[in-house]
Amino acid sequence: MSTPAAAAAVTVFRLCFNVPESHLAAVKSAIFAAGAGRYPKSNYTECCWSTMGTGQFRPGDAANPHIGTVGELEYVPEVRVETPCVGEEVARKAVAALRAAHPYEEPSYQVYKVENF
Template sequence: MYKLCFFVPVADAEQVKQAVFAAGAGRIGDYDCCSWQVLGQGQFRPLSGSNPHIGEHGKLEQVAELRVEMVCADECILEAVAALRAAHPYEEPAFDFFRTNTL
């Protein structure tokens, strides 16, 4: 089992979550579409060569983003990450995943 965590602009969160759920993440026992999220503020500065969804080259941008966490079974983590990358509006989405300890 893995824990998948990603950051996404509030306006795009539902479409990204639905794509990741469709890939098999967010299932706990007899429940699906399980996640936890919290609102925060992300920041970045698009550099030369980037193709920013939000912001302008060389200018610091601050965006209301959700930190979304969900579990993912071993057999679908690669599909979930691929779905996250495909659905996310940023060309370089911030995410991580790690193996969890389960009893």
Template sequence: MASNTSTAAPSRRYKLVFFVPVADSAACKTAVLAAGAGQFPNYSEVCFETLGTNQFRPGEASTPYIGQPGRLEEVAEARIETVVTGEETMRDVVRALKQTHPYEVPVYEVYKLEDF
């Protein structure tokens, strides 16, 4: 008797969260979504965005996109969250984010997701 159980391992899913100045959020969203983020069955370009304020003090050796070295800055930023399927796609998405993000060191987080 044939089994209905698939032996193929499902692709790992990840959540990408990144922070970007509001003025640059559209370009970063476009880049990560074009690289394969935000794909669900019957849906594409899926992400969630919230607004907040980021605080940082650029180091003396930095060349900040916003602000001056040694001076405390507060910047209106978007927190953007999206889901990515597959490790290679996740790597492509992070690469696209790093190439598009205006900061010297983009702030982002990657989480492995579990299905329940």
């Protein structure tokens, strides 16, 4: 038999992605509009952690790179953003928003199950 507390538990996911600094505001705006950046039972929204780093990639022959040249190794200053997503539906919507707003053909992102709250 489940208890009321167990019935109220919600799964929280962490969305992590890298984005060129030039598109940081637009991508964060899109994922936050999709519901990312909130914690359960919290009065805070648009929560995230951001750090600067350098992305590296080499576009293949069939690529259409936003930055860089086909066949040449490229280094790009990027921001890594980590943000919570309450529930699987919010995580899926946030990933869809990320992919739509991100300038890369294949944005780098991961989604991790954090815990049940």
